[in-house]
Amino acid sequence: MATVHTFQAMSAPEGGTSNAAPEGVIPPSIRHQPGVVSVNGEGPAVTTRPNGLNTSEWQSGSAGILSSARTTVGAPSTGGVKASDIITLPNGMEVSVAMAEQLGMVQLDGNGRYVEVQGGVDAASRQSEQEAPVDDAEGFADPKAEADLMELAQTVSPSLQVGAVVDIVKTGDINPLTLNRAASEAGVEPAVMQARVDAMKSHFEAQAYTAVRGFGSDDPQDFFEWAREHMPNSLHEAMHRHGMERTTKPYEPLYRTFIGSMEVHDPHSILEAEFGGGITARKEGGTVLLNIPGKGEVSYGVAVKSGLIKVTDMGRRR
Incomplete structure (x- = not known):
């Protein structure tokens, strides 16, 4: 965002030099914004091009x-600046504003505008240096698909x-402008790039479905439909991290919430589930009760929250 600074004009001593404008050219105060300098004094505003400004008191890296x-x-x-916009860090790495916010580099001010957190970039850099590098990226099960993705990443900035990930997360497909620029960078026709993007989308979707099955679901589609309706922002964040960080871990807490609320949106799934360990389920009014050996009868919600049953205990129907 544009940052405004106020300075007092400085004059060079007679016969000396200074990085300030010559006395009389710049009135007592200057308001500076990126690309704009307004010079104002006690009289009418003056339009001029000063020879120099004393910038010693500028906040370092204000922009x-x-x-x-x-x-x-x-x-x-x-x-x-929007959360989906792209910024370049001092080390040359490009990240979304949303990611920079997560890393503590920027934040929203009282007016809802993004501003840089003083020292945030340095702090994030120090933290990344202190943390041992861990490569927990999840590759595709199909080696050819993984190789195709790596090739695509090498030909597109x-x-x-x-931008492509943001587009797909929000709308389900890549924006035509983004597609055309990606095709131009890769030196292929837009139709070819669209086919590559569609292939990668299918691989990421299959990987997400496999992960949710691993959490205990027999029908991941039910989970994703529920998440789109009830927790769209959280789902979008999980999808964004899946695409950018190559991890399916963010889907798990969403799935836990899905399971925890199943008593409300799908009680029949609980009644038909095979819990194992002798656990049985019955419905009384609007409540699903579980009979757990050694614990007696407790409501499904209490059983989930207290850890008496695990997420993987659900979803396996007879």
Whole structure:
């Protein structure tokens, strides 16, 4: 966001030099915004091009990483920096503003505008250096699909990769502008790039479904339909991390919530489930009760919250 600074004009001593404008050219105060300098004094405003400004009291990197913000199609951000915009870090890495916010580099101010957190970039860098690098990226089960993804990543810039993920998470498909730019960078026709993107989408979806089955679901589609309706923002975040970090772990807490609320949205699944360990289920009014050997009868919700049954205990129907 544009940062405003106020300075007092400085004059050079007679016969000396200074990085300030010559005395009389700049009135007592200057308001500076990126790309704009307004010079105002006690009289009418003066339009001039000063020879220099004393910038010793400027906040270092006041515009900072947000000054590089651009949209997912590469255009400069207008009308305020958005969470989906891309910024370039001092080390040259490109990340979304949303990711920079998670890392503590930027935050929303009282007016809902993104501003850089003082020292946030350095703190995030130190933290990443202190943490032992862990490569927990989940590759595709199909080696050819993984190789195709790596090839695609090498021919398309990181900013467009982020943009494509943001598009797909939000709308289910890549924006035509992003698609055309990606195709241009890769040196292929847009139709070819669309086919590659569609293939990668199918592999990521299959990987997500496999992960949810591992949590205990026999029908992941039920879970994803529920998440889209009841927790769309959390699902979008999980999908974004899946695409950018290559991890399916963020789906698990969503699945736990899905299971925990099943008494409300799908009680028959509980009644038909095979829990094992001699656990049986029955419905009384609007409550599903579980008879757990050694614990007696407790409501399904209490059993889930207290850990008497696990997430993987659900979803396996007769």
